[in-house]
Amino acid sequence: MACRAAEADGSFYRLPASVPPDSGNHTPLHPDQPDNSKVLKVAIIGAPNAGKSTLSNQLLGRKVFAVSKKVHTTRSRALGVLTENDTQIILLDTPGLTTPSKVKRHQLEKSMLVDPWNTVKEPLISCVALFLFVVMVDVADRWTCNRLDFEVLKCLAQHPNIPAILVLNKVDLVKAKDKLLDLTAELTCGIVNGQKMRVRLMVKPRWAKKRPERDSELSPDEDNARHEGSAEPSSVLSKEQLKALRSQQGWPSFKDVFMFSSTDREDVDTLKSYLMVAAKPGPWQYHSEVLTDQSPEEVCTSIIREKLLEHLPQEVPYSLTQTVEFWRDGEGGELDISVKLYAMKDSHVRMVIGTAGQLVARIAHEVSKDLSQVYLREVRLKLSVKLRK
Numbered sequence: 306m307a308c309r310a311a312e313a314d315g316s317f318y319r320l321p322a323s324v325p326p327d328s329g330n331h332t333p334l335h336p337d338q339p340d341n342s343k344v345l346k347v348a349i350i351g352a353p354n355a356g357k358s359t360l361s362n363q364l365l366g367r368k369v370f371a372v373s374k375k376v377h378t379t380r381s382r383a384l385g386v387l388t389e390n391d392t393q394i395i396l397l398d399t400p401g402l403t404t405p406s407k408v409k410r411h412q413l414e415k416s417m418l419v420d421p422w423n424t425v426k427e428p429l430i431s432c433v434a435l436f437l438f439v440v441m442v443d444v445a446d447r448w449t450c451n452r453l454d455f456e457v458l459k460c461l462a463q464h465p466n467i468p469a470i471l472v473l474n475k476v477d478l479v480k481a482k483d484k485l486l487d488l489t490a491e492l493t494c495g496i497v498n499g500q501k502m503r504v505r506l507m508v509k510p511r512w513a514k515k516r517p518e519r520d521s522e523l524s525p526d527e528d529n530a531r532h533e534g535s536a537e538p539s540s541v542l543s544k545e546q547l548k549a550l551r552s553q554q555g556w557p558s559f560k561d562v563f564m565f566s567s568t569d570r571e572d573v574d575t576l577k578s579y580l581m582v583a584a585k586p587g588p589w590q591y592h593s594e595v596l597t598d599q600s601p602e603e604v605c606t607s608i609i610r611e612k613l614l615e616h617l618p619q620e621v622p623y624s625l626t627q628t629v630e631f632w633r634d635g636e637g638g639e640l641d642i643s644v645k646l647y648a649m650k651d652s653h654v655r656m657v658i659g660t661a662g663q664l665v666a667r668i669a670h671e672v673s674k675d676l677s678q679v680y681l682r683e684v685r686l687k688l689s690v691k692l693r694k
């Protein structure tokens with residue numbers, strides 16, 4: 306990841322180090338932190354399609370993660386880095402947590418079987434005290450909105466020392482706003498930051514009573530102190546706890562709840578300020594110009610996949626593979642990229658090409674437009690499709 310300057314319209318500006326204009330020289334930059342640096346590592350978890358990548362992009366102010374209406378757009382863990390003044394927020398955009406049965410049902414690749422522990426393990430090892438879970442729920446999905454995904458509950462239960470906040474996302478799509486209070490009560494078991502919600506009385510789940518009642522008894526300050534001193538980030542859940550989690554609707558240890566729309570600037574700014582305040586003294590992990598740990602090719606191929614998902618039936622994009630054929634500076638300062646898509650079936654090749662090549666041209670145009678905003682320069686993408694023999 307190199308820090309560069311680029312010229313456009315006769316004026317110089319610096320490109321973010323995370324998304325350099327060519328993929329050749331990725332010299333890592335050392336963190337350029339001030340003396341009083343603060344840091345917070347945020348893992349955004351939630352069911353597929355909850356809006357995790359949209360939120361990450363909005364917080365970063367730039368589209369570095371693919372977003373689509375189809376589930377499982379995000380295929381692997383990736384970092385976004387938001388640095389402002391003395392504070393660095395490291396956002397971990399995770400794939401929607403999924404299970405073996407869903408992989409089978411939706412004919413997903415085995416690689417989509419993401420173990421939530423693995424998703425968060427690496428950053429946990431590096432620093433437990435500076436961690437926060439943001440749990441996202443799509444409140445517009447009436448089938449799933451009133452209970453937390455089992456995989457999410459498992460993740461929270463296995464890391465009880467890590468504070469978590471609940472984000473009820475897509476409230477712009479909910480007409481009856483009073484429903485949001487009921488949902489909050491259900492998803493929090495009626496308890497937020499150790500206090501009973503006044504909305505209505507909720508019965509705490511059986512297993513939560515059995516655990517030491519520390520979360521509900523500690524004041525926020527005592528609680529923070531406990532988190533900071535904690536050496537053990539995760540605990541292994543017993544069979545009994547897992548069984549109890551299956552019948553559990555919500556999580557009684559959220560510190561805060563946000564009713565939120567990832568597409569609303571004001572909402573995003575409110576959450577951003579909350580994260581900035583929650584950051585603790587600690588060393589930055591990245592240079593202030595780094596935006597993501599994804600390589601330029603990874604950003605490009607994930608945005609191509611996003612567009613393929615938007616325009617084609619789900620099974621087609623998931624079966625395509627991509628190869629970056631070239632990536633070079635054009636004479637006028639633009640970025641020329643050529644990507645070849647390989648399909649397993651002739652019918653898929655025809656679908657991607659579309660009538661008279663219109664679809665592949667449209668996808669290439671849309672990807673170029675998005676990438677121009679990522680790389681802050683004109684991008685010309687050539688996209689071709691071939692049958693893999």
Ligand SMILES: Nc1nc2c(ncn2[C@@H]2O[C@H](COP(=O)(O)OP(=O)(O)OP(=O)(O)O)[C@@H](O)[C@H]2O)c(=O)[nH]1
Pocket residue numbers: 351352353354355356357358359360371372373374375376377378379380399400401402474475476477478565566567568569
């Ligand atoms: N109306 C509305 N749509 C939203 C909001 N947040 C996300 N979306 C849409 O929801 C869809 C899914 O968003 P993503 O950000 O891709 O969701 P994700 O959780 O990263 O999905 P996976 O990668 O499948 O895990 C996209 O079409 C977004 O545009 C919101 O606050 N309001």
